[in-house]
Amino acid sequence: MHNSVQTTIMSSSQQTTATSQDIENSIDSRAETDIVPPIEAGAHLDDDDRRRVFDFMLQTREFDLAMLRLYRQGRAFGGVYSQMGNEATAVATAYALQEQDVLFPMHRDIGAHFVRGQSLHALMLNHLARKGSMMRGTDGTGHYADPDKRIYGNISHLGAMIPVAAGFLMASRLKGEDCVAMTYIGDGGSQIGDFHEAMNLAAVQNLPLIVIIENNQYAYSTPNSESFACERLSDRALGYGCHGVTVDGTNPEAVYDACFEAIRNARGGGGPALIETVSMRMRGHAEHDDFSYVPREVIEYWGRRDPVDRYEKLVLERKIMTADEIAARRKEISSQMNAVIDEVVELPFPDAEEGFKNIFMD
Amino acid sequence: MHNSVQTTIMSSSQQTTATSQDIENSIDSRAETDIVPPIEAGAHLDDDDRRRVFDFMLQTREFDLAMLRLYRQGRAFGGVYSQMGNEATAVATAYALQEQDVLFPMHRDIGAHFVRGQSLHALMLNHLARKGSMMRGTDGTGHYADPDKRIYGNISHLGAMIPVAAGFLMASRLKGEDCVAMTYIGDGGSQIGDFHEAMNLAAVQNLPLIVIIENNQYAYSTPNSESFACERLSDRALGYGCHGVTVDGTNPEAVYDACFEAIRNARGGGGPALIETVSMRMRGHAEHDDFSYVPREVIEYWGRRDPVDRYEKLVLERKIMTADEIAARRKEISSQMNAVIDEVVELPFPDAEEGFKNIFMD
Amino acid sequence: MPTMTYLEAISDALRTEMHRDESVFILGEDVAGFGGAFRITKGFVEDFGKRRVINTPISETAIIGAAIGAALNGMRPVVEMQFMDFVTNGFNQLANVAATTAYRWGIPVPMLVRGPAGGGVGGGPFHSRNSEAWFAHTPGIKVVCPSSAADAKGLTTAAIRDNNPVVMFEHKGLYRKIREDVPEGEYMVPLGEARTVRSGNDASVITYGSMVFTAREAAEKLAQEEGADIEIIDIRTLVPFDEEAVLASVRKTGRALVAHEATLTGGFAGEIAARLADKCFEFLDAPIRRVAAFDSPTPFAPTLERAVLPSVDVVTKALRELLEY
Amino acid sequence: MPTMTYLEAISDALRTEMHRDESVFILGEDVAGFGGAFRITKGFVEDFGKRRVINTPISETAIIGAAIGAALNGMRPVVEMQFMDFVTNGFNQLANVAATTAYRWGIPVPMLVRGPAGGGVGGGPFHSRNSEAWFAHTPGIKVVCPSSAADAKGLTTAAIRDNNPVVMFEHKGLYRKIREDVPEGEYMVPLGEARTVRSGNDASVITYGSMVFTAREAAEKLAQEEGADIEIIDIRTLVPFDEEAVLASVRKTGRALVAHEATLTGGFAGEIAARLADKCFEFLDAPIRRVAAFDSPTPFAPTLERAVLPSVDVVTKALRELLEY
Ligand SMILES: Cc1ncc(C[n+]2csc(CCOP(=O)(O)OP(=O)(O)O)c2C)c(N)n1
Ligand SMILES: Cc1ncc(C[n+]2csc(CCOP(=O)(O)OP(=O)(O)O)c2C)c(N)n1
Ligand SMILES: [Mg+2]
């Protein structure tokens, strides 16, 4: 598996200019025919898993739509970072973890929170920083930690949690505990020094750290061509002496299989892995951003690769669910989500005194 | 030239333990036969160059010996970082630059200062922080800048000057000036975040930056096996989308040819290069360090690969100089160096008032 | 005179300087095309081209380091931190490379690192920090904190023209809050000159940044309610520090309140108070008081944020105590 | 009681805590085998094994970040910075991750970042910095600056047992300069308790770290030459700050000199002076004076370094002025 490449969707190079290049860079060279390959069943999920993975993807999508509604109503609070395009990655990565493993998610990994059993109510309380939220109003969005669910959220400073995840594993080793850590970074964030130092430390310490690079073509308004010049971000694995692979981030089967193998290897003492998932951020950086800097063709190209739609085809084909069942389930999730969100958004903010607590622990 | 590997001396892997491993890691697998291959003439130096390169190597070696003498006499001031084992690298890299190019050297690159025409007197004044030195006593060793000679020294914080060199080139480009920058980092220092960010920036901006990784097996007391887990440090080039090559750092012909090609390519718009030079730090980190942590076999192995001795054979073989000429030249350099050093060490330190100047420039 | 917001004034200064001096260029995340997170450089890439308005990777160390290198090579780079909070990622470059180069090499490093700082807008712990005191305690770095639109323009101009590394903390809460007269064309406010925002005889408020507005509200209130005559001095730059102006004010009024939005302990108010306690001792009719944020990260929820940041009420109360002393 | 150097005392505390508590482990550059640049962990890897004494790559961000992660997972990591100057490379991890975790998550982050700091030994600009004030202005971080061998041991112990991120500045000039009685076995000096180094009635010197010695010399000199009776308070920890002890001293003596080796502007002496100016106003018989390093990088040549760092003469002169006021 050493630095093998399962699927390569994107080819980039050292161009530093212009939109036409960016289109090319973001679109497969076979784009002219633009036949979206059907998702094929992978090696490690069974149909029961598929039902669950698909359901988590539906939850993620409906969550996004519900947040969008909230945003449009002017009732959102804090950044609304769309998950659209990343559902397969967020869900299938976390789905490959075992219960004792630990997750350090980023801002487009809400699907991973669901997989680890986080309740929407707790999530929303925290996202909207309402009274009773996990972070007591000190911080919001997905920045919380929930040690029981083995979730440790990110801070805003990109890349900062990668060394933290590595250190978490050093402690697990000292304690003799079986634990794999999974964390995420973007096409943009992987240019920060923390990424380098942490990858290298994990490799030299042989830690079971799985780093997912969510290559969704843009870092805020910055296209990959202005962020890096390597062909694949997983090419960096070679320079750390760890496993590296690039997979289609809109295909949960491919994402899962790559994670499954990397985790098995890591758990067995084979060291860290760098898994690049290639997809597209289908909305602005956050909802205030109309992402007009993304060429229409790019959106269209990736629109045809919507992860939920693509996986739905496989679910139907394998008769895991019928179209009616899916429609009903979507509706059910949607109404439950909207109900929770509508409830939480009406709750008061935490009491002011929370701001004066816990600067230091006893 | 993309990520090609000219010579690989070292093979390392993910071991994290023990001295026996470190020996193995530092010694070629063919070590049992231990035939030191003779240096062969490369493609780009002619015999005139060879005479000069060899002379600079002799100067570097004699400088080291002179500093050692000073240290042993208890008259040294500031760190005495041995150049031994790095003469071929320091000299042949800088020798590949043109006059308008710019050098950002490190602590074992005194040879490069000589190549760029720095006088020993100026160097020693600064090294010993005496009155009249380039840095007025505010700092010492090789940390100075000499814009006329296009030398910008390092600061102690490893890696910090790599992004600075990249930015220097961004300015050159804006000014329409032809300029290549060369800078250095160690096997240890290349694990710092600055290295990653700067390599990536240089690649994406397509800057003519040549980064030499001086892989001399140790970072202070830390062997490579505890520093990184990749096979070759030049493997990182792939992850930046730039040129990468590993060469025998005790062979000035190989070092020069690699630099020559990387510089030609960079000057022509081909972007940055990562050149790993493999050699051995033949003394302690600084002279206070007895480097007893280095196994004797390792020292012996590399001792047989002394860059000056190896190159001397080629110089003799090609009848560039005779043995007598070389001996005479060594003696001449040595006595000149010792004279200058003995003179400078007697000079007073700068006036105290220098300490209060230039916090800010007008 | 045209009116501009604080944000437009900074943009105007950058644009004016880029027209005036070819050596000025901009680098940062999303600064080209998008115009930066707050759109301060919107339209710049169209006017000045991609070579002078450079989108960088997310690499604060490399961005600041590259600016230092460009400055060494004769340019006047302006670096945008998307939020000033992220300067921590490039801290080493500022503290150790930029700050020591003039001292060690005698070569100027004219560069400006600027970006949005400050709280009160729901930015949470990682988009609200006021970290000017770190840099004020780093010899070799100048520190600028404009509070008005005109100052924002004039200080930006001066910072660009300065031959030293300058860090400018723009208060994001002021970006669009104020619209004021701002001189047209080239306009410079020299670094190191405090501004008397409001003259008075009863007590001095020494402050900068967003707290200038808080102090002004408190002063107006006290003027109306109790006829108090409060002087407000906006120091504008922490380094260089206009000690004379501050001492003169407190020597006149005999009462000093030092205020900033940054957290209290180790904040720059301590420095100012210490200088007053040394050099105004005989003129003081009351203890020197400080108003600052509670010593915590800046929390996200508005209820908490309001509680930890200094408010008009807290300033008013502190002033009242000073006056009654 | 055994006698130990300051360095041995730290080593002894680390060793004792590692024996006592399995969750304590050490990571840093060259700490295993070599025992660190100053040999503080010499012999540790032999006693505790490679898993608890870990040589790391040169990656201060990753080292500090990893310590945070290990602390989150129940350990008590001790990080050695080879020189405290290099903490700038991991600044973001301390300022943004470590400092905010308790506040945001309510999870303790018990970790100690320690290493040699301070000047006066020819270390030059990059091996001499006293940067404690940066961290004192970063809520969520505790800051420790021991000045005696016993304190070095006791504070190291307390810092390891503390449930928060602690940064400890060891003065490298003291490492081998002092040899004192140091309690055997487990020994703790609680964080936040100042120590009266010398009792006196005429003036108070509030200080910490290497300046405790400078102040003591000055005080002895003044005692001998003029019979002056100087009190010296070593605050020992900047955060938490023992305000009560400092106020009590100055209320008693009426005269205060605040001193540190760090540069003046924005240094912690400002914080202390500000608190005195606020809370001791009525007790002050003289201006509050500060003695600190000149606002520059620490120069390399001994002539320059001596000139910019605070000396016994400067402290003596300042005290004399205070006494004569
Ligand atoms: C160190 C740092 N610098 C800058 C930012 C500001 N910022 C927040 S998100 C973002 C873009 C991130 O892009 P990417 O890593 O590709 O993740 P994506 O949002 O595309 O999933 C930027 C620049 C930050 N959070 N941290
Ligand atoms: C950022 C940083 N961390 C730590 C140090 C302390 N230090 C100085 S030299 C050195 C070892 C350097 O090893 P390497 O990079 O391999 O260079 P070499 O001395 O072997 O040529 C260390 C750890 C430093 N200078 N900078
Ligand atoms: Mg992205």
Ligand SMILES: [Mg+2]
């Ligand atoms: Mg080395």
